[in-house]
Each structure stands twice: as C-alpha cells, then as structure tokens.
Amino acid sequence: xxxxxxxxxxNFFETFCDTFILPKTGLLANMxxxxxxxxxxxxxxxxxxxxVLPDQDFFSGKMQEDLINLMHDPKIAYVxxxxxxxxxxxxxxxxxx
Numbered sequence: 001x002x003x004x005x006x007x008x009x010x011n012f013f014e015t016f017c018d019t020f021i022l023p024k025t026g027l028l029a030n031m032x033x034x035x036x037x038x039x040x041x042x043x044x045x046x047x048x049x050x051x052v053l054p055d056q057d058f059f060s061g062k063m064q065e066d067l068i069n070l071m072h073d074p075k076i077a078y079v080x081x082x083x084x085x086x087x088x089x090x091x092x093x094x095x096x097x
Contacts (some may be wrong), residue, residue, distance in 0.1 A: 046072035052096050056082045066071050 042049065049071045053064055055078045068076060077096040081089055 037070065039072065042071050049074040050097065051076050053078050054082045054085055055080055058082060095097060 051068060051071065051074050053076065057064065068074060079085060079089065079092045079096060081092075088094060
C-alpha cells in the first residue's frame with residue numbers, strides 16, 4: 001500500500017508542477033516586465049472586486065495591504081492556508097465566492 005501512495009504522490013506532484021508551478025514561474029518572470037498599476041486602473045470596478053486572500057501567504061501582510069489599497073471598495077475574504085490551498089481546499093474558496 002505504501003508503494004501505491006509513493007507512486008500516486010510522485011505522479012500528483014509531477015502533474016502539479018507541470019500544470020501549476022512551471023507556468024506560474026513564467027508568469028512571475030513576465031510580471032517583472034509589466035508596467036506598474038495604480039488605484040485609478042481599478043476605479044471602474046468600484047464595489048465589484050472580491051479579493052480572496054490566504055491567511056498564510058508567502059506574500060507579506062504589507063503586500064496584501066498594498067493590493068487591497070489598489071482596489072476601490074473591495075470585498076475581502078480570507079481562507080485558511082496559503083496559495084496551495086486553492087488546490088487542496090477548493091470547497092473553502094467556493095464557499096467564499
């Protein structure tokens with residue numbers, strides 16, 4: 001049985017890395033070349049923004065606060081976990097939405 005879980009775990013993480021991690025690495029590299037946004041860029045979305053933030057993020061509290069301050073009257077919800085919880089705790093995210 002342990003062998004089954006070892007194979008399943010290796011397959012899961014290989015798929016997870018190929019599907020989520022590697023594309024996001026490229027996304028992060030691309031983001032470094034983007035023009036910074038300002039609060040004015042989001043003004044037309046006032047009151048129609050939902051930020052679902054993890055409570056254990058690799059982004060600092062200051063960075064989350066900066067994101068919140070870019071938005072106009074956002075609804076803010078926190079879910080337990082970090083970014084990986086978007087995959088592992090889908091029901092929590094769905095419940096917030």
